[in-house]
Amino acid sequence: MAAAVLVAVFAAGCTKDFDKINTDPTKINFGNIKASNMFEPIFFQTGARNQYYSWIWSNELVQVTAFTGGSTRQEHLYLVTDGNAQSAWDDYARRAADAHHMINLAIAQGDEFYHAVGLVMKCWQMAELVSIFGDIPYSEAFRYSEQRYPAFEPQEQVFGNVIRDLDSANVIFSRKPTSGYSSLDQMYNADTDKWRRFANSLKLRYLCRMSGTDDRYWDEIQAILDDAERFPVFRGNSDNAAVPFKGTDPYKSYWGEAETTKGVFQQHRLTQQLIKMTAELDSQGNAMYVDPRLVIWGVQTGGKWKGTVSGGNQVNRPSDDNGTSKPNFDILGAADLPGFLMEYSEILFIQAEGLLKGKLALPGKTVKGLYEEALSANMEKWAPYAAKLSKPFTVSKAEVGKYLSSALGSYDLAGTDGSLYDGKEEFLMSQKWLSLFWVGWETWHEWRRTEYPLLTIGEGTVYNDHELPTRFIYPSYTMSSNNANAVAALSRMGGANDMHLALDWSWKKLSGGHRRPYGAD
Numbered sequence: 152m153a154a155a156v157l158v159a160v161f162a163a164g165c166t167k168d169f170d171k172i173n174t175d176p177t178k179i180n181f182g183n184i185k186a187s188n189m190f191e192p193i194f195f196q197t198g199a200r201n202q203y204y205s206w207i208w209s210n211e212l213v214q215v216t217a218f219t220g221g222s223t224r225q226e227h228l229y230l231v232t233d234g235n236a237q238s239a240w241d242d243y244a245r246r247a248a249d250a251h252h253m254i255n256l257a258i259a260q261g262d263e264f265y266h267a268v269g270l271v272m273k274c275w276q277m278a279e280l281v282s283i284f285g286d287i288p289y290s291e292a293f294r295y296s297e298q299r300y301p302a303f304e305p306q307e308q309v310f311g312n313v314i315r316d317l318d319s320a321n322v323i324f325s326r327k328p329t330s331g332y333s334s335l336d337q338m339y340n341a342d343t344d345k346w347r348r349f350a351n352s353l354k355l356r357y358l359c360r361m362s363g364t365d366d367r368y369w370d371e372i373q374a375i376l377d378d379a380e381r382f383p384v385f386r387g388n389s390d391n392a393a394v395p396f397k398g399t400d401p402y403k404s405y406w407g408e409a410e411t412t413k414g415v416f417q418q419h420r421l422t423q424q425l426i427k428m429t430a431e432l433d434s435q436g437n438a439m440y441v442d443p444r445l446v447i448w449g450v451q452t453g454g455k456w457k458g459t460v461s462g463g464n465q466v467n468r469p470s471d472d473n474g475t476s477k478p479n480f481d482i483l484g485a486a487d488l489p490g491f492l493m494e495y496s497e498i499l500f501i502q503a504e505g506l507l508k509g510k511l512a513l514p515g516k517t518v519k520g521l522y523e524e525a526l527s528a529n530m531e532k533w534a535p536y537a538a539k540l541s542k543p544f545t546v547s548k549a550e551v552g553k554y555l556s557s558a559l560g561s562y563d564l565a566g567t568d569g570s571l572y573d574g575k576e577e578f579l580m581s582q583k584w585l586s587l588f589w590v591g592w593e594t595w596h597e598w599r600r601t602e603y604p605l606l607t608i609g610e611g612t613v614y615n616d617h618e619l620p621t622r623f624i625y626p627s628y629t630m631s632s633n634n635a636n637a638v639a640a641l642s643r644m645g646g647a648n649d650m651h652l653a654l655d656w657s658w659k660k661l662s663g664g665h666r667r668p669y670g671a672d
Contacts, residue, residue, distance in 0.1 A: 184256070185256065185260060185262070185332075186253050186254075186256035186257035186260055186262045186265040186266070186269065187262065187265050187330070187331075187332040187335055189249060189250075189252065189253035189256065189265075189269070190253070190265060190268060190272075190332075190335050190336070191335055191401055192249070192401065193246055193249050193250055193253065193272050194272065194336075194338070194394060195394060195396070195401055195402060195403070195490075196246060197246060197272065197275060197276070197394065197490070197492070198393075198394025198396070198404070198489070198490020198492065199394075199396075199403065199404050199405040199407075199408060199490055200242060200246075200405065201394075201490050201491070201492060201590070201591035201592075202404055202405040202406070202488070202490050202589070202591075203405045203409075204239075204591050204592050205589050205590065205591050205592070205594075206405075206419070206483075207224070207226065208226060208239075208592065208595070209591065209592045209593070209594045209595040210419070210594065211224075211226035211227045211419070211461075212226060212227070212229070212595050212619060212620060213584075213594045213595050213598045213606065213619070214227070214422045214423075214424040214425070214461040214462070214606050215421075215422060215424070215425050215588065215594060216419040216420060216421060216422060216425075216461075216478060217419065217420055217422050217459050217460070217461040217462070217463075218418055218419050218420075219418075219420050219459050219460075219463075219468055219471070219472050219475075220417065220418030220419070220420060220472070221418045224418075225614065227461045227462055227612075228462055228609075228611050228612050228613065228614055229462070229612045229613075229614045229615035229618075229619065229620055229650070230614040230615075231614070231615070231620055231623060231624075231650060233624065233626055233627050235623070236284075236623045236624050236625070236626045237626035237627075237628060239283060239623060240280070240284065240623075240625075240626050240629065243276045243277075243279050243280045243283075244276075244280065244292075246272070246276045247273050247276035247277050247280070247292070247293070248292075248293045250269050250270075250272040250273035250276060251269075251273055251292075251293040252293075253265060253268075253269035253272070253273075254266055254269035254270060254273065257269055262328075262330075263323050263326065263328035264323075264328040264329065264330040264341060264343070265330065266323060266328075267319075267320040267323035267324050267328070267343075267346065267350075268320075268336075268346065270316045270317070270319055270320040270323075270350075271317065271320050271346065271349065271350050271353070273316065274313045274316050274317050274320075274350075274353065275353070275492070277289060277292075277309065277312075277313055278310070278313050278353070278357055279591075279592065281306055281309040281310065281313075282360065282592065282596050282654070283592065283622065283623050284622060284623055284624075284625060285306060285622050285640065285644050285652065285654050285655075286303040286304060286305055286306055286309070286640035286643060286644055287303055287304065287309060287640075288301035288302060288303055288304065288636075289304050289308070289309045289312045289313075290302075290304065290312065300633050300635070300636055301633070301636065302636050302639075303636050303637060303639065303640035305643060305655075306361075306654060306655045306656065307361065307364065307655060310357050310360070310361055313357055314354055314357060314358070314371075317350045317351070317353055317354045317357075318354070320346075320347075320350040321347055321350050321351055321354075321382065324343045324344075324346050324347035324350065325343075325347060327343045327344075328343065329341075337395050337402070338392065338393065338394060338395060344383070345390055347383055348383045348384055348385050348386065348390050349385070349390070349392045349493065351375060351382045351383060351384045352384045352385045352390075352392075352493055352497070352498055353493065354375065354382075355372060355375060355384060355498060355501055356493065356497065356501070358371050358372050358375075359372065359501045359504070360596065360600060360656050361655075361656050362505075362510070362656075363600065363656055363658075363661050364655055364656055364661065366510065369505055369510035369511060372501065372505060372510075372511065373505075373510075373511055373512065376502065376511070376513065384498055385493075385494070385495040385497075385498045386495070387495055387528070388494065388495050388528055388531055388532055390495060391491075391493070391494040391495060391532065392491075392492040392493045392494070393489035393490060393491050393492060393494075394489055394490035394492065395487075395489055396486065396487050396488065396489060396490065397487060398486040398487055403486070404485075404486055404487070404488060404489075404490060405490075406484045406485065406486050406488065407486035407487075411484060413480040413484065416478065416480045416483075416484045417477040417478060417480055419477070419478055420458070420459040420472060420475045420476065420477055420478075421448075421449045421458050421459070421475065421476040421477060421478060422458040422459055422460070422461045423458035423459065423460060423461070424458065424461060424604065424606060424607075425445075425449075425458055426445075426456050426457065426458035426476065427458070427571065428442075428559065428571065428581065428585060428604065429441065429442035429444065429445040429456075429559065429585070430442065430445060430456040430559075431557065431558055431559060432455075432456065436455045436456075436457060437455065438455070438456050440553075440557055440558075440559070441456065442554060442559055442560070443530060443533075443537065443544075443546050443550055443551075443554065444529075444530065444533050444585075444588070446537070446540070446544070447479065447482055447533050447536045447537055447540065448478065448479055448482070448483065448588065448589075449476045449477060449478055449479055450476060450477055450478075450479050451476050452474060452475065452476060452477060453473070453474025453475070454474075455474065456476055457474050457475050457476055458475060458476065459471050459472050459475040460609060461609060462608060462609025462610070462611050462612040463609045463610065463611050464609070464610050464611050465611055479540075481539070481540075481541075482536050482539060482540070483589065491589055491590045491591075492590070492591070493590070494528070494529070494532060494590075495525075495528050496525040496526070496528040496529040496532070496586050497525075497583070497586070497587070499521050499522075499524050499525035499528065500521075500522070500525045500579070500582070500583040500586065502516065502521050503518050503521035503522050503525065503579055504576075504579060504580070504583075506518050506521065507575060507576060507579060508576075518562070518575070518579070519562045519563070522562050522579060522582065523555055523562065525582075525583075525586065526551070526554070526555065526560060526582060526586070527548075527551050527555075529586040530546050530550075530551050530554070531546070533546065534546035558570055558571070559571070560582070562575070562578065562579075565577070565578030565579075566578070576603070577603050577604070577605070580597070580601045580603035580604075581603050581604040583597060584597055584598060584603065584604055598619075599621060599654065599657040599658065599659070600656060600657060600658060601658060602658040602659075602665060602666040602667070603666075605666060605667045606619065606667065607667065608667070608668070608669040612669070615650050615651070616651070617669035617670075618650070618651055618665075618668075618669065620650035621650055621651060621652060621653045621654065621657060621659060622650060622652055622653075622654055623650065624648050624649060624650060625637050625640075625641075625648050630648065
């Protein structure tokens with residue numbers, strides 16, 4: 152792969168090859184390649200790693216699954232090592248550097264299409280980095296010959312740069328640049344209209360992430376929604392951004408590359424939290440009604456839908472795990488499962504949230520209507536996989552309607568005794584959280600932003616003092632190689648380099664505490 156020859160130098164040392172590169176920069180051979188040659192490695196690695204991070208990290212941190220079928224992983228107990236942080240830092244930084252190089256090649260070669268695609272790919276990686284770690288370099292990143300020790304920028308500034316670059320991509324795509332290598336783009340087939348909608352939809356995601364810090368972000372969201380010609384966004388599931396995998400190089404998913412066995416995959420168990428939100432059970436644990444997506448996502452092992460205790464006391468693990476349901480390897484671990492990046496339902500949930508909070512004016516639209524459309528779109532996304540089950544079924548409109556009138560999914564029931572949820576906001580944000588299943592880090596990002604659904608922190612979560620990690624730490628190598636700038640960033644963020652430091656847009660930072668801290672009922 153073309154990207155394999157590239158070396159990312161981020162924050163003056165995101166890779167242990169830094170000293171070697173510094174002493175002999177002539178060894179960096181980028182090769183005589185076209186910008187288009189950069190696309191496939193970045194694109195398919197992004198999709199594959201998004202699958203991995205959803206499985207190993209986001210699902211475990213926010214109680215979708217819990218690795219309780221073995222002792223080799225303890226993410227659900229909030230054990231995150233320096234090596235884990237280093238891996239994530241390097242991973243996104245390398246692909247961001249590759250995208251940065253792709254942009255420079257495209258500019259030099261006059262390739263507007265891959266210039267704009269490179270901007271979208273770079274923005275994706277950088278937005279993940281700032282959302283995972285907090286303040287990071289942006290303007291001075293990947294310019295090693297000019298700036299050996301890049302400054303870390305505040306999160307607001309980083310997101311501002313991301314949004315600026317997405318705006319640039321939007322403008323370039325609006326000119327409908329053609330590509331002589333359209334077959335390389337197996338997501339949109341070089342359809343500039345679809346790429347343009349993806350860029351603007353990502354912009355909505357990041358504006359929403361920052362929306363709690365200042366109402367001007369809602370104003371920017373309003374401006375996008377008011378001008379569909381200038382800022383087109385996703386209009387339906389046909390616009391969804393998902394990396395297609397074929398099971399052959401270089402089109403392998405994480406599962407195709409890792410060749411994870413079913414036994415290892417299902418050492419992760421579905422949790423009580425997920426089962427509670429997707430299955431109505433009687434006092435004996437028998438299902439009275441089940442969310443159609445649960446049947447796609449999971450399998451029973453004891454004849455009932457039972458979830459394990461996430462973050463629980465390890466002494467109780469055998470009884471907690473007895474008969475627990477597991478993720479459905481045949482669907483979620485399939486080599487051809489797409490790498491989900493973003494979908495139409497997220498756009499609808501953003502609109503519904505803004506309308507519910509009185510931040511958006513959307514004539515003719517209601518919160519309930521937007522929610523039901525979002526839910527229907529998410530069900531539609533998962534519907535094809537229902538046909539692949541050992542007992543296939545159809546997710547019909549009638550089935551969706553049944554969910555929307557159930558205690559699990561009824562907007563009208565939210566805030567009443569007939570619902571799990573105490574109010575409309577809790578219901579809406581919890582439903583959005585569910586819709587982000589298997590979409591990378593998004594469940595963790597959204598939970599930190601809203602702290603919905605209300606999670607119960609288990610007594611076994613001793614590795615981070617019974618607090619769900621608020622961020623990943625800066626890796627020790629970065630702290631030593633670019634110490635002055637990293638320390639300045641931590642000082643600006645207001646704390647030590649730990650997983651208790653709240654990011655600027657998080658509920659904890661904005662409210663001063665947690666909705667349900669450890670020990671609360």
